[in-house]
Amino acid sequence: MTQTANYRIIHETAYRYSEPVALCQNQLRMRPRNQAKLKCHSCEVEIDPAPASILRHPDYYGNMVDSFSIESLHQSLLVRVTSRVTVSAPDAENLASAPAWTELASMVRRGDKPVDWDAREFVFESPRIELSPKFADYAREIMQPHTSIVDAVDALTKHIHNDFRYDTQATDVNTTTEDAFLMKAGVCQDFAHVQIACLRSLGLPTRYISGYLRTYPPEGEPRLVGSDESHAWISVYAGSEVGWVDFDPTNAVRAGTDHIPMCLGRDYDDISPMRGIVMGGGQPELKVSVDVLPLD
Numbered sequence: 001m002t003q004t005a006n007y008r009i010i011h012e013t014a015y016r017y018s019e020p021v022a023l024c025q026n027q028l029r030m031r032p033r034n035q036a037k038l039k040c041h042s043c044e045v046e047i048d049p050a051p052a053s054i055l056r057h058p059d060y061y062g063n064m065v066d067s068f069s070i071e072s073l074h075q076s077l078l079v080r081v082t083s084r085v086t087v088s089a090p091d092a093e094n095l096a097s098a099p100a101w102t103e104l105a106s107m108v109r110r111g112d113k114p115v116d117w118d119a120r121e122f123v124f125e126s127p128r129i130e131l132s133p134k135f136a137d138y139a140r141e142i143m144q145p146h147t148s149i150v151d152a153v154d155a156l157t158k159h160i161h162n163d164f165r166y167d168t169q170a171t172d173v174n175t176t177t178e179d180a181f182l183m184k185a186g187v188c189q190d191f192a193h194v195q196i197a198c199l200r201s202l203g204l205p206t207r208y209i210s211g212y213l214r215t216y217p218p219e220g221e222p223r224l225v226g227s228d229e230s231h232a233w234i235s236v237y238a239g240s241e242v243g244w245v246d247f248d249p250t251n252a253v254r255a256g257t258d259h260i261p262m263c264l265g266r267d268y269d270d271i272s273p274m275r276g277i278v279m280g281g282g283q284p285e286l287k288v289s290v291d292v293l294p295l296d
Helices: 101-110 114-123 133-143 149-163 177-183 188-201
Strands: 004-028 038-048 053-058 064-070 074-088 206-213 230-237 244-248 259-265 274-280 284-294
Touching (some): 177 188, 188 230, 244 259
Antiparallel strands (some): 038 074, 206 230
């Protein structure tokens, strides 16, 4: 029987501006996408002030994008996305049939099967990921004793977790992957980018996943509404029979039903949750609140 978990997710993004904004145009990538590990039952996007126009379309990777424009003066902006989803755990028996990681890299390079060609685009450089021998050497030393792609990436995931320091002050959204690698510090975005760079440098297709992580309050204490956060991890192609397998280097685990995937891309630049431009506004203040509520 497949293990599943049901959630309601409320993601609020609030801006307050020191001066009026005359025009803003934004893109949202906050809608859950139906996939092997997730089924989206409902998703509602609320925007205040009400946009003059809003369009919804899939991007190149199949993520749903809400593009909106507000064309009246305003000094605040609130975006609330409420979703209800079911997350499924990976099939352990299926993972046991994963190929050797060295053989997989060769198969992808040759494009042995049509599905391998679909995976190959995630083996190249992308805006935030530079391929380098230093990334390959770092990963190879850890993965070499392991045969299966799943076991090898498990080992690398745990090694990065132990070798790097989680530090919210060490990096920001613009920190390069190479700088995070040299500092051996950062947040989930940095951990994911470093592991992607390592695996792609070995010829293994790897995707960047944005989503949410179910958190647990300390024993005896109530859960705090709005205290959860967005999260990022990676997904590795494990051959045509197994498909994509998700790993979380920030927490040294293979992603299960506590991980709620939303969007996928080559790196953060492809799937930042909200991006846009404003005319005016002065100094903005940003507040983000995420609530992941289990429904089981």
